[in-house]
Amino acid sequence: VLALSPADFAKLIAEETEKWGKVIRAANIKPQG
């Protein structure tokens, strides 16, 4: 169990957003399918 600090949480979200962003752009996924 981990209680993330605000800084760690922001870092995690930023990293995950960047990685998922690459996948979404590569797959050309759109909000409406």
Next chain:
Amino acid sequence: MKLPRRNFLHLAVGAAALPAVVRFAWAQAYPTRPVSLVAGFAPGGGVDITARLIGQWLSERLGQQFVIENRPGASSNIATEAVVRAPADGYTLLMVGSFNTINATLYDKLNYNFIRDIAPVASVMRYPYVMLVNSSVPAKSVPELIAYAKANPRKLNMASPGIGSGPHIAGELFKMMAGVNMVHVPYRGGGPALTDLLGGQVQAMFPGTVASIEYIRAGRLRALAVTTATRSDALPGIPNSCRAMRRASGSASARPRTRPPTLLTSSIRRSMPASPIRKSRRGLPISVARC
């Protein structure tokens, strides 16, 4: 577009540790009344089941009801915005997962700033995704599914809890890497999607194991692979051969970043070894987060 395998593996490793988040505000005496725990998907899916497990445990631990509120739609954007707009008094919490970071790219305009408006409490758990097919699909393995899908383009319908959900992205990764064409069918949660997978209205899905394991164990759905690096303790007979989709989903809890550590945070950290989530580790395909 087809990404290099190496790039996929790199992306997959990075995606494995995302926790879900609960947002709440600090109060000296907390909680003194029932707390809403918002899940952004319909009942019956992994997020919903996780919320109900942790909600029941928190209710017993803290002596107040934690009421699960399902607000499905837009891959949890509706739920997230509702929690952001709620009073920051600690009585409206949100289950958060990888879909929240997916949404940051998927949607051009969101009515909130996730990092600014949501803050963590604690990680709760993580669990793998699993590649499932309806029993009407003749494939008994991942290679057989690929061959069947290639021989029958756009004949297989691939369900997901919604556009931008983890199972959706897992499925899209599989489609790209395998070079197959399956039709994505989004639902408003994992529960309704699994119902239609059972009924045969859709033929494939990549759900989290939390919501699907009983159907697998009962033989009602066929599991072809788990997407993690190793086999799942809960599904030891299912291979992890789908390396390209190696991912995991997680759950956690959170607090506003300007607030001091809270009773909820410390309670979760101190008591997790005795929580029903850890007790059910062998029963449900989850593990306590160590990220």
